[in-house]
Amino acid sequence: VSERFVVVGASLAGLRAVQAARKAGFSGPLTLVGGEEHLPYDRPPLSKEYLRAGEDGAADTTFRTEQELRGELDVDLRMGTWATALDPAAQVIGLSDGGELDYSAVVIATGARARTLPGTEDLAGVHTLRNLDDAIAIRAALDAGARTVVVGAGFIGSEVASSSRKRGLPVTVLEALPVPLVRSVGEQMGRACAALHLAHGTDLRCGVKVTGLTADDGRVTGVSLDDGTTVGADLVVVGTGVLPNTEWLAGSGISLHERDRGIVSDATLATGLPGVYAAGDVTHFPNPLFDGLLMRLEHWTNAAEQGMLAARNALNPGEAKPSMAVPYFWSDWYDSRIQFVGIPQADEIRVISEELGEDKFLALYRRGERLTGCISIDRPAQIMKFRRMIMQSKSWAEALEFAGV
């Protein structure tokens, strides 16, 4: 019987999984499989600091050196290698190099990939932003002074717009919805975020539909809209969401969500296949802190926490613990930091800053009689206190009192 622990996916969740496995005392063979050639690296800076102008080039965001991973953690690193199949009966994972790995336990952390605009994959100047290679290409385009058009006013697209504006370049953001970010933070909050674009000279156009791209000699020249106009562009960045990377699990019998084909795990991140757990962007899980609401989070801290938890649970399934963190994400736009804790699905959202006549945005989300979410702009000291309150299932009344309304 194999003793091997395999972690599939070598971004943050996968890295935290191998670290946690060793920390939990696992001393057997430990393999980390990663599709990219790069060692595990930090992704949030790729749409922020990484795109800033600077003569020294972009900062390296690699988490750990090869020596730290191979030497200190004794990890069998398989970079530039994809998992292509999982056979739960034989307990074997197939690899893109033709090899196989038998296993006793697996953490799946294959994450998600950016959606693209169909038919534009081979056009120069059109990018998504998910990987280091994407960021290198976008940075080079900004260095060359590109007129930037961002498709999708979500967080990634908005951060790219911010970075481009900071360099003084003209930026247009195209959004299909009448208000950006409605699904992730709600309507009023989407408006507050949109105001940041307008205040910094970004041409934000909502309620427009992209009908196609114009190109010359294989290079993008503009984005065509359904109103008949075309916005000139040297760089088009598409930020229209992600797709979980689960195609390689076809035939494994693993449960996939009907909407997006993400994995569906239980609260302990167990997938239902013996010894197989999932972590991070790739998996839906029922969060006990919010009455078992099924969620798939694309957040840094969720990947870090679930990577650790999935590894610990896989090694000790008899004492598996549920994933019940309060979701948290941040996004840096221009000189502001947007922070969100909790879940956006709410019975009521109150814009506290408006009630108090304060400039810096703060809103609280209620579900039933509980505080379940909080969003703020440039209030780093306050938001973590609300996160704590959500973690402790504090009541709406207590939250309002704490907020001072």
Add this chain to the structure above:
Amino acid sequence: MCEAEAPDLFEVQDDGTLKVLNDCPGAADREAAESAVMACPTEALSLVED
């Protein structure tokens, strides 16, 4: 994040910087301190044994 994980050890200030309330946590706070280190998006925290 660290403040939410370990409120007895850390407090985020209005300017976003961190005030360390207790830089020598006892055994009781150890798990919270470890969670805070692993949860820090800036990887700015570390735990040293002595």
